[in-house]
Amino acid sequence: MTLLEPNLHEAADFDHDTDLELRFRAGDEAALREAYDAHGSLVFSICRRSVDSTAAADVTQEVFIAAWKNRERFDSTRGSLASWLSGITRNKIIDHYRSTGREDRRVERIKSAPQPAEPTEKRLEEVTLRMLLADAIDELPDRARNVISMAFFDELTHVEIADRTGIPLGTVKSDIRRSLTRLRTGLGELYVD
Amino acid sequence: MSTDNPSLGDPSEDELFANLAGLAKTIGDADRAREAPPAHIWDAIASGVADPRSLEDNDDTVIDLTRQRTDRQRRSAPATKPARAGSSRSPLLLVAAAIIALVVIGGAVVAGITGTGEDNVVFAGEISNSEMPEPFDGTATATLEIDDDPALVIDFDQELPTDEPVELWLISADGSDIVSLGLVEAGDTEWEWPAELTPADYPLVDLSIEPDDGDPTHSGRSILRGELVSS
Numbered sequence: 001m002t003l004l005e006p007n008l009h010e011a012a013d014f015d016h017d018t019d020l021e022l023r024f025r026a027g028d029e030a031a032l033r034e035a036y037d038a039h040g041s042l043v044f045s046i047c048r049r050s051v052d053s054t055a056a057a058d059v060t061q062e063v064f065i066a067a068w069k070n071r072e073r074f075d076s077t078r079g080s081l082a083s084w085l086s087g088i089t090r091n092k093i094i095d096h097y098r099s100t101g102r103e104d105r106r107v108e109r110i111k112s113a114p115q116p117a118e119p120t121e122k123r124l125e126e127v128t129l130r131m132l133l134a135d136a137i138d139e140l141p142d143r144a145r146n147v148i149s150m151a152f153f154d155e156l157t158h159v160e161i162a163d164r165t166g167i168p169l170g171t172v173k174s175d176i177r178r179s180l181t182r183l184r185t186g187l188g189e190l191y192v193d
Numbered sequence: 194m195s196t197d198n199p200s201l202g203d204p205s206e207d208e209l210f211a212n213l214a215g216l217a218k219t220i221g222d223a224d225r226a227r228e229a230p231p232a233h234i235w236d237a238i239a240s241g242v243a244d245p246r247s248l249e250d251n252d253d254t255v256i257d258l259t260r261q262r263t264d265r266q267r268r269s270a271p272a273t274k275p276a277r278a279g280s281s282r283s284p285l286l287l288v289a290a291a292i293i294a295l296v297v298i299g300g301a302v303v304a305g306i307t308g309t310g311e312d313n314v315v316f317a318g319e320i321s322n323s324e325m326p327e328p329f330d331g332t333a334t335a336t337l338e339i340d341d342d343p344a345l346v347i348d349f350d351q352e353l354p355t356d357e358p359v360e361l362w363l364i365s366a367d368g369s370d371i372v373s374l375g376l377v378e379a380g381d382t383e384w385e386w387p388a389e390l391t392p393a394d395y396p397l398v399d400l401s402i403e404p405d406d407g408d409p410t411h412s413g414r415s416i417l418r419g420e421l422v423s424s
Binding site: 029032033036040041042043044045048049053056057060061064065066067068069070073074075078079084087088091092095126127129130131133134137141144151152153166168169170171172173174175176177178180181183184188189191193 | 206208209210212213214216217218219220221223224225226227228229230231233234235237238241242252253254255256257258360361373374375376384385387388389405406409
């Protein structure tokens, strides 16, 4: 039955992610490597949006070591592992700015020319959120990704999505509701209402 | 979202939808691009975690998710389903097992055809809490009305639980497949019957508690189930 197969795959994907997060927090060293394989590119890519490749490599290394050292601070019910690592990445990049004196120069510039603060940290936050959301949408099950994309990008109503896809209206609503939950988890603490 | 789009019913969900839709529309190609870190980074990480001197206690760049808990986050936490995480249990298998158990017990589910006398009612049955894993005092009558738009109509004798979402499912006779008809809102009594399904192949009607944790599969926490029988 074609309708069944995606559900089983979706369940398997969900369990895998949660299993990795649980093993990471429990200190399974194999989970550290899996987390790096799964999220290393995201962390490094966030860095590359803000710093050069050498600094990006250093920060990526620091992020995973710090995350492992402080893994008891991770709580999968509060956000995904990707969002937690991204939050550490953001903070490490800000530290990097400060340690290299860029922050001081920025402050001096602000002092000399009164204006809204240069949105370095705000821009970093927005970039990180967009990258996390892009990944979270990509990781939705196929049907849910299609439904939420039609709602987000095409601005179709639930009824229009049901008509266009042949999916029952109630299922469309369920898919959207569940997708919102998944996406919200994917953004973790970085999402602020 | 178009202005005529019905609300999801929860203001916080509507706000979340609006916020995420707005953010999603700003995603550009650069946000989707991913660059793999240099190969030597993993070696440096592996060496770093093996060397206690390289690790800093109380690193303030690491967000402590075990604190700062908010009300909204408490509501979204899947605290009711920890056993599913990393488990080899399939919710569908739980459902199938429950069905088999019911068949073995025999006759507990199907109370018979309600027979409304209306010509357009071709399948009907009572759905009850008998042998269900979750307690619930109510019962209901389900009828499949074949008209221009086939609809499953359920008449509940009391309100469904409201503390957690309830979802309506159709299950195949052998328990090998399950299809969601969506979450049940207060006052809902009628659902579109999926055109690609037949009541003979999907005779089991199931309502389950579904924690709002983003998992689209059946939770295994059914409160009502029964069989549609040809009239």
